[in-house]
Amino acid sequence: MTSKAEGPLRGIVVVDLTRVLAGPYCTMVLADLGARVIKVELPVLGDDARHSGPFIDQEGQGPVSGYFFSVNRNKESIALNLKSPEDREIFEALVEEADVLVENFSPGTMHKLGYDWDTVHARWPELVMASISGFGQTGPYRELPAYDMVVQAMGGIMSLTGEENGPPTRVGVSIGDIAAGMFGVMGIQAALLERHRTNRGKHIDVAMLDTQVALLENALVRYQVEGKVPGPIGSRHPSITPxxxxxAKDDxxxxxxxxxxxxxxxxxxxxxxxxxxxxxxxxxxxxxxxxxxxxxxxxxxxxxxxxxxxxxxxxxxxxxxxxLYDVSQLMRDPQIAAREMLVELPLPSGSTLRTAGNPIKFAGDAAPDHRPAPALDQHRQQLLNEINAIQTSRRQK
The missing domain is CATH 3.30.1540.10 (formyl-coa transferase, domain 3)
Structure with a gap:
């Protein structure tokens, strides 16, 4: 199976078991960089994010989730029940051709499905596997559920955000999920580089809580040096002024x-x-x-x-x-346009929707083409045809 996009990760095939935000953000960036991402979803329901607003009315075609649309571009979708023997056979045929498997289930779920790291690594030793979870694969909290709000609170981010003497405040974007997705991309690319030298895959374990600690910048050091617990100070910087x-007169x-x-x-x-x-x-x-x-x-x-x-x-x-921009002003800024940071994607109805582009640019490369987020199970027949062709070719050899 080959990648259909241009970019430095062209030729890399990713099987994507992720849903909602942290995992899909990770695999979207991999797809933006040229990897072929095959999104495996639950039959009928699909990714949970398909049922989260805001919804885009499609004039008789049913609503499309803007939430899902914003983090699943450039992917293919197939719906598989991993408890069904027939669907497991299809899934394993996909993994057989893949370079990377990404999942963000609760720790232990992959073991119950029979696809934990030890099992996967023994069967496909060159496969890179990434697991993104709230608290990681080890530690006393490993089995606890986590959302962005939880890890922002536990990771100290909320305690540093807001006006001075005000209450703790959630960062206005899902920094817990997005940071985990970005660190996941870094780990996957590092593991692919090592595989090039060793022909062995690695298991990447990214915890949302860990990424919040990694983003604390100088707060940890300030606490130890100054002996005071850092708190929110509004928009100013704790060690740089002004x-x-x-x-000003108006704004x-x-x-x-x-x-x-x-x-x-x-x-x-x-x-x-x-x-x-x-x-x-x-x-x-x-x-x-x-x-x-x-x-x-x-x-x-x-x-x-x-x-x-x-x-x-x-x-x-x-x-x-x-x-100091709001979102509408940001979307009209000429620098944002010049950097192609708003990607226009077609909707099923023929209209378009702009989403945030990839900030990683490569000098001399043309801007990549982008495909909209897939409909549930949209690429099933195409993928089955590819699997059959590969298996037929192997039998003939």
Whole structure:
């Protein structure tokens, strides 16, 4: 079985047992990079995400889940019941031709199905297998169910998010699922590289909770060095100032000028050059200590011009700044368009829907073609034909 797409992973075949978000995000990125991804779903119901909104009305064809559509492009779908002997035979024929098997069931489920790592590795020693779960394949929590909200809370992310002295706040995107998906892609590609040297597959074990710990940046070190538990501080940075959201005459926008030289330029452009010599602000540590007073001084100076006017001034002077977009503004930005970060995919009705593109670009390569998320069991006959052709060819040899 060969990949039908261009890209660095062309020729890699992935059998995808995942559903909802973390696993499908992982396999979507692999598909974007050129792998052929064959999505194995439950008969009738399919991936749980097919039943999650928002739904797109298809004029007599039934609703399509925008949730499912957004993370399953460039894949093929076949519906198989892995408890059925006939369907298991088809599944195993697919795995026989695959390079990678990805699953995000609760730990222990693959063992019950007869496809745990030890069994799979003994039968297909070159196969790379990735397991993405809430808490991983080991440890006291391995069998507990987990959702994005749970791992954001347990991983410390929520304790750092929100306004100062405010309640813990969930990050506005499913960072627990998406981070696990991204780390899954990295692990799979590393295992494929090692397989090239050893001809042996590996089992990648990615836990959503682990990925949240990995994203904590400097919070762990700050706690140990300062002896204080870090908490939410709004949009500002704990160790770089000024760095955050500032209000102009009309709208807020962001400024990031933590280095002393940039801070001096910022003050000059604000018409407040004396601020750079203020004893409270002469170094970054002092500015962090006096962040509230500095924010008030900066916003007092910003009050006489609009955010757009200030950003034009700061950009000419080389001061890092940017607008505070909502989703509708983001979708109209020319830089987003130039980077092809919105992929237009056709819907069954003939209309189109834009989803987020792949941020990994390869210099000199043309933008890849993208296929919409598949209908449930859409590629069944095509895949069965391929399997039959492969098996016939082997028998003839």
């Amino acid at each position: 760095f955050g959201v500032f209000k 807020p926008f962001v400024l990031a000028a933590g280095r002393d030289a940039k801070f001096a330029v910022l003050c000059e452009q604000l018409g407040r050059a004396e601020l750079a010599q203020d004893p409270r602000y002469t170094t970054n540590p002092l500015r962090c200590e006096n962040h509230a007073a500095l924010k008030a001084d900066i916003e007092e100076a910003l009050a006489d011009k609009t955010a757009k006017q200030w950003m034009a001034i700061f950009k000419r002077a080389g001061v890092p700044c940017g607008p």
